[in-house]
Amino acid sequence: MNTIMRDITSGPTPLLENKRILLIVAGGIAAVKVPDLIRRLRERGASVRCILTKGGENFVTPLTLASLSGEKCYQDLFSLTDEAEMGHIRLSREADIILVAPATADIMAKMTAGLADDLATTALLATDKPVMIAPSMNVMMWTHPATQANLQILQTRDVRIVGPGAGDLACGEVGDGRMAEVPEIIAALARFFAKAQNRGPLSGFKALVTSGPTHEPIDPVRYIANRSSGKQGHAIATALNEMGAAVTLVSGPTQEPDPDGVEIIHVETAAQMLKACQSALPADIAVCAAAVADWSVEEAAQKIKKGSNAPALKLASNPDILATLSKPGKTRPALVIGFAAETENLIENAKLKRAKKNADWIVANDVSARTGTFGGDSNTVHLITAEGVENWPTLKKRAVAERLAERIAKFVERHL
Numbered sequence: 001m002n003t004i005m006r007d008i009t010s011g012p013t014p015l016l017e018n019k020r021i022l023l024i025v026a027g028g029i030a031a032v033k034v035p036d037l038i039r040r041l042r043e044r045g046a047s048v049r050c051i052l053t054k055g056g057e058n059f060v061t062p063l064t065l066a067s068l069s070g071e072k073c074y075q076d077l078f079s080l081t082d083e084a085e086m087g088h089i090r091l092s093r094e095a096d097i098i099l100v101a102p103a104t105a106d107i108m109a110k111m112t113a114g115l116a117d118d119l120a121t122t123a124l125l126a127t128d129k130p131v132m133i134a135p136s137m138n139v140m141m142w143t144h145p146a147t148q149a150n151l152q153i154l155q156t157r158d159v160r161i162v163g164p165g166a167g168d169l170a171c172g173e174v175g176d177g178r179m180a181e182v183p184e185i186i187a188a189l190a191r192f193f194a195k196a197q198n199r200g201p202l203s204g205f206k207a208l209v210t211s212g213p214t215h216e217p218i219d220p221v222r223y224i225a226n227r228s229s230g231k232q233g234h235a236i237a238t239a240l241n242e243m244g245a246a247v248t249l250v251s252g253p254t255q256e257p258d259p260d261g262v263e264i265i266h267v268e269t270a271a272q273m274l275k276a277c278q279s280a281l282p283a284d285i286a287v288c289a290a291a292v293a294d295w296s297v298e299e300a301a302q303k304i305k306k307g308s309n310a311p312a313l314k315l316a317s318n319p320d321i322l323a324t325l326s327k328p329g330k331t332r333p334a335l336v337i338g339f340a341a342e343t344e345n346l347i348e349n350a351k352l353k354r355a356k357k358n359a360d361w362i363v364a365n366d367v368s369a370r371t372g373t374f375g376g377d378s379n380t381v382h383l384i385t386a387e388g389v390e391n392w393p394t395l396k397k398r399a400v401a402e403r404l405a406e407r408i409a410k411f412v413e414r415h416l
């Protein structure tokens with residue numbers, strides 16, 4: 001297997017050029033990633049000014065932050081020198097965004113309560129600018145009802161959240177709570193500015209996304225279905241839209257809310273899904289994340305009566321939407337991406353699907369019951385392209401969608 005790992009956000013990101021970022025570094029082990037974050041933000045043309053909390057000082061020095069940012073590192077709320085040079089109000093206002101990374105459980109709680117007992121929390125309370133946080137903490141702290149309640153309140157106040165991811169934590173435990181990786185934070189900032197400027201890397205491009213299961217009726221009251229929740233497909237539609245694409249989402253029956261800003265066509269069966277997809281063409285990009293039933297049932301006109309023998313269902317093959325969209329021709333989207341849901345030989349089967357369905361890329365995911373991929377919030381995917389296989393870490397479905405959207409944007413930049 002040819003395995004390639006790439007930094008999906010490398011290269012110039014004009015969306016961050018000349019952006020002023022006030023970076024608040026709180027006291028978590030993930031603060032050790034901050035020097036790299038600053039370096040990469042500056043490479044992309046952003047200016048970074050840091051506030052370091054007392055806790056943060058345990059993990060990274062003010063000198064490191066000042067040297068890398070090329071600016072004074074601010075620490076003290078009552079420093080006369082700082083007040084003379086730059087008060088906390090100016091500090092918080094002379095930024096395009098405030099990024100808290102790492103955001104500890106403590107600083108999240110203080111933000112929720114409106115406490116202002118040091119320079120960082122005072123700047124956060126005094127600001128009229130957007131705020132993004134990259135939480136980082138032990139898994140029990142992250143899942144604690146207090147932290148989750150704080151998170152909800154912060155979200156209702158429009159605080160943007162990036163991460164956290166799942167994995168090994170510094171405390172030795174495993175689970176959610178790892179600060180988002182630097183490229184993910186940069187991608188989240190880029191998306192934020194793209195949306196704010198109404199100009200994402202995909203603006204001017206049209207995307208078609210399928211999501212959710214299909215229901216294939218057996219009779220007027222029964223149907224065949226699968227466990228797809230639509231979480232992955234809907235997240236992809238949202239991420240593409242946030243990057244500026246005009247998105248049509250064709251969705252089977254799900255509990256997921258309709259994403260904002262996306263044209264949505266609700267369907268039930270595979271045949272209806274195909275028709276809706278064809279009506280949404282032409283499109284530049286197609287992403288088929290729906291779990292389309294492979295078979296439909298010869299539908300009985302009336303409810304089948306319960307008799308002594310169980311009835312035999314007569315199945316017929318459904319149209320393959322991905323293969324149909326991928327057929328060479330005038331309406332073929334320039335980039336067609338399918339998924340492969342497998343319970344064995346994941347990569348090999350996914351490669352075969354890519355070839356058989358003429359897709360450009362396949363996102364392969366293991367859907368064995370133990371993975372919780374169907375219906376869960378996280379996914380471990382492998383991106384299969386003509387160049388090889390990229391193994392992505394386990395991510396929230398939202399983060400998978402954002403990464404995929406980044407990759408699509410790179411493709412569009414190079415080829416369209």
Ligand code: PMT
Nearest residue numbers: 228229230231232288291292320321322338339340341375
């Ligand atoms: O919805 P969630 O709960 O969030 O779960 C996400 C998911 C597991 C459904 C998603 O990540 C996923 O894997 N979607 C594809 C599911 C699937 O049907 O895979 P498949 O290997 O059977 O099909 C391969 C590809 O062909 C898929 O892109 C599928 O959309 C497409 N297909 C399949 C059959 C068919 N008749 N028409 C199609 O277009």
